[in-house]
Amino acid sequence: MPVQKNSSRYAMWRAESNTSVTDQYAHDSVGYKTFNNVIESLLCIASKHKFIKQVDAGDIWRVDLEKNTEYPYFHLVTDNVQTTESEMIFNFQLVIMDLVEPGLNNEQQVQSDTLQILVDIVSAFKNGTIVSPIENGEVNPTYYVDGDFTFNPFTERFDNAVTGWTLDLGVHIEYLFPACFDPFTPNEDGSPANCVQ
Secondary structure: OOOOOOOOHHHHHHHHHOOOOHHHOOOOOOEOOOHHHHHHHHHHHHHHOOOOOEEEEOOHHHOOOOOOOOOOEEEEEEEEEEEOOOEEEEEEEEEEEEEOOHHHOOHHHHHHHHHHHHHHHHHHHHHOOOOOOEEOOEEOOOOEOOOOOOEEEEEOOOOOOEEEEEEEEEEEEEOOOOOOOOOOOOOOOOOOOOOOO
């Protein structure tokens, strides 16, 4: 497997060893999704929404909304990752915004429309099949969202006259912390790596 010039050390190790944690399981497996899998799934959902015109990810303060931005605009910001005994929870802030006419004449309509877009994304996780493949006639959830959600409105928060909503969303995946095929160099005698001193 060729490694790109700017690949991470983990990607280089995977290429050299021809294995990774996710290689142990089918990529459509319920468990063992990576950070990249989760982000790409969120961006895919947003890009497939019929009303979203531009999708992006990264630090929101690096975004220049005056240049080449199409609206409604969706932006994904990574917050943190938490773990429990059997899952990882990827926490993100989802931001959706659209332009407001001068004088804020359409602010309420834009808020209503952009709120519905975020509700659609939550619904896709809670009840949809876009992230839950159907196997043998049954929905097999790949990602989960849990609990209640708070949508926070904003207006004129950026350079353009925009309004929209933010949502803190935790995406849950099954993860049992497997130690098979780990990236540690075995001892010289071929036994598993041991660093107990």
